[in-house]
Amino acid sequence: MREVNEDVSVYAGQRATAEAIERGGGGGLSVDALLAKVRTAAAPTPAGTDVAAAAAAVPDVEGPVPDVVPDVEGPAAAVPDVEGPAAVVPDVESPAAVVPDVEALAAAIAAVAGRHLPEGHLSPDADFFDAGGTSVGAVELVAALEDELGMEIALDDVFADARPTSLAHRWLSTSHTTAALSAPAAPEAPTPGTTWAPDTAGTATSGGTSAPVTVGSPLPPSAAGTRPAPAPGILPVPAPRTAPAVAVTPTPYSTARPEDLDQILADLALADRLPWTGDPEPLPPRRILLTGATGFLGSHMLLDLLRHSDAHVYCLVRAADEEAALGRLGEALKKYELPWSSEVRRRVTVLPGDIRRPHLGLSDELWTTLTHELDSVVGVAAAVDFLRGYQSLRQSNVIGTLTLAELAATGRPKPLHHISSIAVFNEVGITAMGEDDPLAHVDRLVAGYDQTKWAAEVALRRARDHGLIVTALRPGGIGGHTRTGAYNPQDLSSGLLSAFGRFRTVPAFNHLNAAPVDWVSRVAVGVVCEPDAWGYDYNLTGVPNTLDDVVRDMALGGMHVRVQDWDEWRTHALARLEAEPVPELAFLNRVLQSPTALKLCEATLKGPAATAERTAALVEALGLRPAARYDAQAQLRTFERLAQDGLARLPHKDDQPYLWFSETTEGGVGPVGAPADTPCSMALTLSLASMYQLVKERRVDVTGELTCAAVHPEPLVVEHGDVWIRPEEGIPQRHGMRHRLLSYRLALRDAEGGRWWLEGHKYARARRDVWRQTRALTVEIGREGAPAALAGELVVPADTYLRDQVDGIKVDPRLTSQEKRAAKLTWLAWFGLEMGRGLLGPFARAAADLLDLRRTTTPSEHHR
């Protein structure tokens, strides 16, 4: 899914051109074309700057200008600019005068930004992130802009819209408003737009409120033009409607920025340009176009498509040529532990292209061929970034989706399967998230990601009216693979899961709507391959986890967490991340500091459980694995991988042990081959850092000391020690019936610094001294690097066994008494079972040998 973000964008520089082509793509003299003509005629400035200039006039949402919000509430917002093109013209506040400044500044910003990009340069109209910029790069860019150009731009502004031109405008409009905008505007035309700049915040409800919006429209000319012309009659409507809204939206970041809303409306209108199309043939697809195959979900879906259909899959991959594309796809699949062999390659064709470009960046010839030959279009590609704004993400997430719709609707009718997201419901306070429930109010979606997913899905709803079969598949959080543990490092749930385990705290949430990637992918592919499932909306959210579930699951793994309020948790987590920075969790740190992303988190954590009746019915009908809760067992592999990669942290030997008890042994040792008559004893403490260590490694940590005159008159200290329980399944070291129950391996240091090793085994044998077998340790002791010098047997005295190892078990004092009891019982039950199995082994073999003495009578079944 993240595909579009990460790598060097080959086309970054060409984006502006691409956009221009795309705008032209509608053809004919549509309203927008006419409008654009009027515009250019009236304001003869280059298209790009024209747009940007318009954007500059829009007041910042985060600034003291709450009044702008109401303006975009109604459809009327769009009205003036269509209804009177002439009125628009003067509003584009004297571009001629402003542009030189803006252009120069934008060029300077672009030059600075270029240094933080893999490509080394950035076109003033290209988005910093689209060009391959990273969040870290953005932080550096903000610092560099302040140092070198003296511009103080908030990081969040960069995320919201990272085109240098926009940044220049934003800077000019906020800090140098009067100098840059008002001054040149004055001689030109005293339009409402100029007088209305930020200082007019107080005049929110004045009659002129609708006018600024006209000015503020940041739409590219074509997009703006695609707005359907509403009847002029609705023009007066907004004024009364705006009034109450102003009063209730005083806090910043509680609503969308008006310029984003305008852009959304314009983008939605693009769907109206799609051709009319008929019904596709209701057959399982044979040729599928898949986008986003290098992403987390996409790569899993690619393999599932190959496994569960006979289709050939065409993967759109962003790369310069086919070889590079194939290389990228292979890397991605390997990264997610998916197979990449000649067997996979023979059923896949890569198409180098870019979802953000017109016709996906494919040649006209190829585009035409695809429109006629494909059976199915599966759109998985999306820019997943919770920090970036709508402007920055729309090209990938909205325009790209519409291009796929165009592909699906052109030529042979094909169904379009669109991976949407539960984010379309991501409004704080939404009450239900069913498959057919109303989506969020877009003006209350704050994060750019939520907005783009909403806009894409709503645009595709419009596409349905053109006859296109559109399936919207909405995953919630996509958790790691239950078998391979492959996870998406940029996914919020990976970060949160890691943080929960690290800090041993969880924020109070209602539900986590997350499902493992293997299930999401399998169900999505089930839909793609089943014609009767096409054309509906599905929530691929699985069974939501409640707070209780998560706390219980983590306790089961020996990680007892405490619940905190969301704000408290955030402060706490940020402080911990500040105190001991984890580079792998830097993105979580940024998310927790970004006001827009926080809104997204809040909505996610406080949202209701998503319901998915249609998906459940489909899963049952297709005989797929029913959704199961993404529980501790399912998350285990992912958690291991997270720990391996440094995101999460498994409990460690040096931490406060989870559980411990002491063990004393007494006996004698002697030189190898001689009688063991020198008294020897050990006083050990056996401890566990977590149940995970026990179950996965079957290992217990050992500390303590050895007292043995044959080694050294003073006691020896255990520097490092392990006990393995039934190592290697107890397989005898040499052919025979001595199965190993326990193995001790200790590194010892004597008082003079001499180093020794001790190796001991408890053996199970088919003999009646079972009680002694569990206590007797056959040991060998030697100097470090040398063979064994001493051998003998140490035995746990029968009277101390129960006292020390059952009654004497201590548990981490931070746990509640209930948790302590559970920990103790779990250990005893697990250890008891293992010992039982170990002791039984030799007896079972002996019994089998006796049974084999029976005479074999073979009944005559020869006739069969």
Added chain:
Amino acid sequence: MILRSTDSRTRPTLRKVRSTTTLRPLHHRLDPARVEEIPFRADDGVRLGLTRVDSGDTDRPAVLLLHGHTASADMFLLPETRNLVDVLLDDGYEPWLLDWRGSCRLPYNETGQKYTYDDVALYDIPAAVSHIRRRIGDRPLFVVAHCVGSLTLSLSMTAGLVPGLAGVVSQGVFLTPKLAGRTSLRMSLAGELLRSRIDHIPVDIRKAGLWSKYTPLFALASRGASCPDPTCQILHNSAWGTGASLFVHEHLSEATHHRLAELLGPAPLWILPHLRRIELARTVVRWHDGDHRYRALPRNALDAAARIDTPVLLLAGSENGLWLDSQRLCHDVLARRQPQLDVAYTEIPGYGHLDTFLGRGAALDVFGHILEFLGERR
């Protein structure tokens, strides 16, 4: 009592006086002219099946494929899916398929003389390898072995009977067989209870009939099964009554599912004592301790593992319901006890036991690992 009833519906067969054992024909979609069936006998005279798939080239490395017990060479030739033979041919190898005496294309599991895995390790595999060697000269020879085919191969290898292989891919189980306690218990108990009454467990109810002494077995196997097909139940849900699961149901194509009774035959009960001894020792051990004909085989294959002279790839599905994580265990044990050996372990996520070869997605998920291993050593 149902178990004691004699089965009167089956016709007696004529005693074989002049004819010998014949193999059921292979089921494949290759050009018949390219499939060479070799009249082949093991060193102790038992008729086996050896098949060479001609690729037209004479310089390709050969790959010997060993099926599991009660399966047959058909498991590598499934016409309905992209099978291992297709994949090997396309990647430039010459496949050879051995039907050792546990094959369901041969009659021994049902009616023939008894054998143990010692016979397979001592007679069948070495004979096939030396036959192939005579035909291919000094071209490299690889072996891909499944389940008991792989287990007996490990015994041949540690006995030094098949030296100089270019590489071995072992699926499911190798030197350290491990069954679930439940499976082991059922196998031992059921084997002991039934062995005076029947000598094999059929998988095809069409051959046993609805009302027969096997009916209770099929009924037991159907407990809690999700698939109504009795053959599928006794294999998928119960692995010949042991309660283990042989494959992940979803992975089989419909055509393969219909053919299960053809792909897997009845399991003989008289093999259980050897299997039980192996399983309880958690290592491959010889059955014949007093018979000097078998002294070439090591008493304990794990102790003799140092004789392995070829790279080994241990494959296993993560959901193997029969041998569990035997392969991982084998890898760990060999890494510790014989660190000089070239042994790798690859786990195939989500796969069970048989579906690693029979599954409709096996070419995508499994065969790539095999090709990669062979490709590095060809």
